[in-house]
Amino acid sequence: xxxxxxxxxxxxxxxxxxxxxxxSGNGPYNRGxxxxxxxxxxxxxxxxxxxxxxxxxxxxxxxxxxxxLKINEERYKEIFKKEITEPKDFDIDTIRPPKExxxxxxxxxxxxALVRNHESSMIxxxxxxxxxxxxxxxxxxxxxxxxxxxxxxxKRRMAKYxxxxxxxxxxxPELWNRPDFVDPERQKKEMEIMDxxxxxxxxxxxxxxxxxxYSGNFYNVPELQKYRYYWRIEPDVKFYTNIKYxxxxxxxxxxxxxxxxxxxxxIQETVKTLWPETLNFLNQKDNYKYVNVNGAHQWLLENxxxxxxxxxxxxxxxxxxxxxxxxxxxxxxxxxxYNEWFxxxxxxxxxxxxxxxxxxxxxxxxxxxxxxxxxHWFRDIGYFHDPYYNCPRNPETQLCETSxxxxxxxxxxxxxxxxxxxxxxxxxxxxx
Ligand code: GDP
Ligand code: MN
Numbered sequence: 506x507x508x509x510x511x512x513x514x515x516x517x518x519x520x521x522x523x524x525x526x527x528x529s530g531n532g533p534y535n536r537g538x539x540x541x542x543x544x545x546x547x548x549x550x551x552x553x554x555x556x557x558x559x560x561x562x563x564x565x566x567x568x569x570x571x572x573x574l575k576i577n578e579e580r581y582k583e584i585f586k587k588e589i590t591e592p593k594d595f596d597i598d599t600i601r602p603p604k605e606x607x608x609x610x611x612x613x614x615x616x617x618a619l620v621r622n623h624e625s626s627m628i629x630x631x632x633x634x635x636x637x638x639x640x641x642x643x644x645x646x647x648x649x650x651x652x653x654x655x656x657x658x659x660k661r662r663m664a665k666y667x668x669x670x671x672x673x674x675x676x677x678p679e680l681w682n683r684p685d686f687v688d689p690e691r692q693k694k695e696m697e698i699m700d701x702x703x704x705x706x707x708x709x710x711x712x713x714x715x716x717x718x719y720s721g722n723f724y725n726v727p728e729l730q731k732y733r734y735y736w737r738i739e740p741d742v743k744f745y746t747n748i749k750y751x752x753x754x755x756x757x758x759x760x761x762x763x764x765x766x767x768x769x770x771x772i773q774e775t776v777k778t779l780w781p782e783t784l785n786f787l788n789q790k791d792n793y794k795y796v797n798v799n800g801a802h803q804w805l806l807e808n809x810x811x812x813x814x815x816x817x818x819x820x821x822x823x824x825x826x827x828x829x830x831x832x833x834x835x836x837x838x839x840x841x842x843y844n845e846w847f848x849x850x851x852x853x854x855x856x857x858x859x860x861x862x863x864x865x866x867x868x869x870x871x872x873x874x875x876x877x878x879x880x881h882w883f884r885d886i887g888y889f890h891d892p893y894y895n896c897p898r899n900p901e902t903q904l905c906e907t908s909x910x911x912x913x914x915x916x917x918x919x920x921x922x923x924x925x926x927x928x929x930x931x932x933x934x935x936x937x
Contacts, residue, residue: 585908602642612753614734627740719863745887765826780821795842
């Protein structure tokens with residue numbers, strides 16, 4: 506395809522310096538000038554020396570992914586050994602749950618769950634734990650979203666799980682359905698190919714609708730306009746930690762825009778041209794101005810642990826925040842940078858011709874347009890969505906195995922957390 510080939514050489518050379526130049530406007534954004542700036546030249550991984558960890562320069566192991574993986578696995582275990590409690594970069598005592606009878610002003614926030622009527626018992630399981638571990642202390646309102654009207658039985662059932670206010674929203678077809686400009690013939694052809702390659706949900710149009718909705722439209726739902734912050738939950742997830750502070754007020758107070766728990770690689774075939782298309786967007790007009798100089802760029806381009814991935818994606822590591830857990834600020838997504846970019850991505854039709862997930866889309870948007878300091882790892886919150894965990898060691902966390910990443914050993918190489926920590930986080934211990 507024309508786009509991917511024209512960007513292939515660019516992506517190979519695409520690096521931090523290039524993005525900085527992009528953002529500051531004083532660099533050469535002429536592709537011909539990029540030849541001398543490789544990831545290796547700018548220093549890719551800043552090796553940590555402030556932790557009790559055998560110092561090994563991973564950059565010298567380029568081309569040896571098995572060795573890289575071993576080091577990263579060890580480092581992950583090492584990091585999780587430390588007992589951690591609550592974040593240190595905010596006065597948590599000012600955002601404790603209200604005592605009985607105390608007048609507490611909630612943050613402008615809601616719990617979001619996109620679900621189908623038949624998922625009532627699975628979302629119920631999640632809500633029971635969610636209430637026990639967090640929300641019964643605050644009573645943040647729920648917003649249930651569905652492309653079909655919610656059944657009365659569904660609504661009655663949800664009311665049993667929580668005393669918090671609940672709103673049940675039917676998403677309008679304009680925000681949910683496949684747009685008219687998508688060519689059904691091409692979609693069918695591409696879906697067949699992805700399906701033959703065993704990509705989950707490849708042929709399921711509703712899944713593509715869901716990914717597109719969560720990528721670019723959920724924050725435009727009329728009933729969500731009154732809110733700024735949200736916590737996204739899903740059916741059949743687990744919460745292991747008793748959370749004793751208001752996570753929304755934590756984001757608000759620290760001016761952070763996004764919080765995650767799990768950080769992992771994606772199926773490269775689902776996002777084959779997401780990065781080349783993004784570069785295409787950034788090269789148009791003066792769109793480079795949207796790039797944040799302090800973005801999490803290196804994490805986007807990480808290429809040591811699974812280098813075969815970057816080859817297929819034109820440079821993108823596929824590392825992303827797993828979006829089934831998100832605590833975030835919708836104003837970031839509503840902003841001009843993210844929206845202009847989303848509109849461009851949408852116009853390519855590739856939410857259907859490929860299977861771009863909302864997780865890599867949110868993540869790439871954040872890594873490019875937000876300051877990395879505005880992205881928060883909720884390291885203290887124990888969480889599980891099949892088959893991955895975030896399981897910290899702390900007295901409030903129970904029933905998960907500290908430092909376990911996946912139910913299945915063979916998925917260890919899917920973990921991108923260490924790459925995030927070592928490439929992006931300045932000082933891990935300053936926050937926890
Ligand atoms: P996975 O986690 O990627 O395997 O995907 P899920 O099946 O968990 O879907 C992600 C979220 O979107 C869950 O909250 C689902 O309940 C929801 N979801 C997926 N497809 C649909 C759909 O067609 N309609 C509605 N209303 N919700 C959906
Ligand atoms: Mn899920």
